[in-house]
Ligand SMILES: [Ca+2]
């Protein structure tokens with residue numbers, strides 16, 4: 001209960017800061033289209049029109065029932081999340097003592113290759129230290145409440161699972177020639193990351209071609225929070241089963257991550273889903289936002 005009340009107060013503070021904070025942002029706007037290694041490397045993490053339009057960096061998607069909405073073309077970047085923090089003073093749940101799960105690749109001769117061996121529990125790590133700290137990488141170590149606070153600041157919200165699937169439809173981890181078309185894990189997980197897709201760990205957003213709806217990295221790189229609570233059966237998988245971490249509401253995450261391999265996870269598909277502790281920040285979960293028209 002204490003956590004829920006604190007979260008509500010923070011969300012109200014974020015609302016008070018409002019879009020005026022974003023309007024005051026400055027910075028170079030990316031103009032080049034993403035979709036290959038050179039473009040993502042050159043991207044500064046802020047889409048064209050950032051700070052000027054609530055639709056900056058968004059694409060329009062129409063569902064099978066004909067309803068249209070906007071969704072971020074990329075996973076929310078560290079640069080975007082930093083702008084939110086600068087404008088509002090928001091502190092993530094991890095920065096307020098929440099649970100964090102960090103990944104440690106295991107040695108080939110590791111005696112234990114269970115999830116408990118590769119996850120390390122922390123209450124000190126936070127989004128500022130995650131990844132290589134590059135502005136164009138997706139923000140991670142954010143909980144569902146953190147993602148919702150960012151979305152609210154922009155007048156956006158998190159996608160429902162159905163909206164996410166409509167937007168991600170057709171995304172694939174391999175292209176027609178069998179070459180990696182997303183950032184996932186090639187080799188035997190969790191000991192051999194061959195990085196045949198060009199990336200160990202996180203990739204900058206937009207290094208691979210977008211799907212037909214214009215979304216980058218819906219498959220792989222980071223799992224993405226949805227607004228939906230998990231209502232399916234419990235699955236023995238390892239996400240959320242972090243020794244020492246407190247249990248909370250379980251949410252639905254989509255798309256798979258850089259930790260998904262052929263021998264583990266395998267959920268780099270638009271229609272795959274996974275339960276994730278909503279209050280647990282991890283290195284392989286980020287998000288993107290939607291806006292109603
Ligand atoms: Ca990879």
Ligand SMILES: [Ca+2]
Pocket residue numbers: 075217218219220221222223224255256
């Ligand atoms: Ca993703």
